[in-house]
Amino acid sequence: MNKYLKQLIELSEIDKEIDAFGPKIETVEKELKNVVKKQDDLIAKKESCIEDKKENELKIRQHELHLAELSEKLNSISKKSSAIKSEKEMKALQLEEDITKEQLDFANEEIERLQKANEIKNEFIADIEEEIEEVSKIVEETKKEIEAKLKELEKNREEIYAKREKLLSKINQKILEFYHKVRKWAGNTTVVPVKKQACYGCYMKINDKTYASVIKSEDIVTCPHCGRILYIEETTEES
Ligand SMILES: [Zn+2]
Structure with a gap:
């Protein structure tokens, strides 16, 4: 075979290999990106859970304030009832008391519901935290692996560039x-x-x-x- 042709075949193989480094590095880096993304997603999930919990706590606080108001109201109703004269007045007061008690029950139920919801959220957060811990271990391992892989690729790249330089010095201009x-x-x-x-x-x-x-x-x-x-x-x- 013609000497120049042989050199060109070799050179084109080398150039092909050099071009392949970009995608190879990308593939290796993508591995890390994928696990890091998994970790980020879990952290975001945990944060949104914490936000939900805070919102529930705020609602509980509001219901508790309302509860205090309602029991004060009940007190004042019972005070008023001792001063009642007509049956009409008594009925009106009775109605007011019933409504207040209903509101009280509702507020209590809501507090209970929200507290239960937050207990579930706590369990959920604990699970996510476990997952995060596992994934962060994987992230660390992957980082190490990838560092080694990139080092290896870099070494290969240097070798192939050296090979190319040597070949170029021999090829007719x-x-x-x-x-x-x-x-x-x-x-x-x-x-x-x-x-x-x-x-x-x-x-x-x-x-x-x-x-x-x-x-x-x-x-x-x-x-x-x-x-x-x-x-x-x-x-x-x-x-
Ligand atoms: Zn052709």
């Missing part, structure tokens, strides 16, 4: 310029194999003459349709 010109639009499919007499960049069949030159591998041959650099895979034919 004109050939390299040509490679970069194609790469500008073809990206990671700048150098593509020919399979079943078709270019694996644009998937169009190439003519017999071009195909013969590709097989010979004496020159750098480009696809007559798209302009990508072509080569025949040496080891494996198609699978």
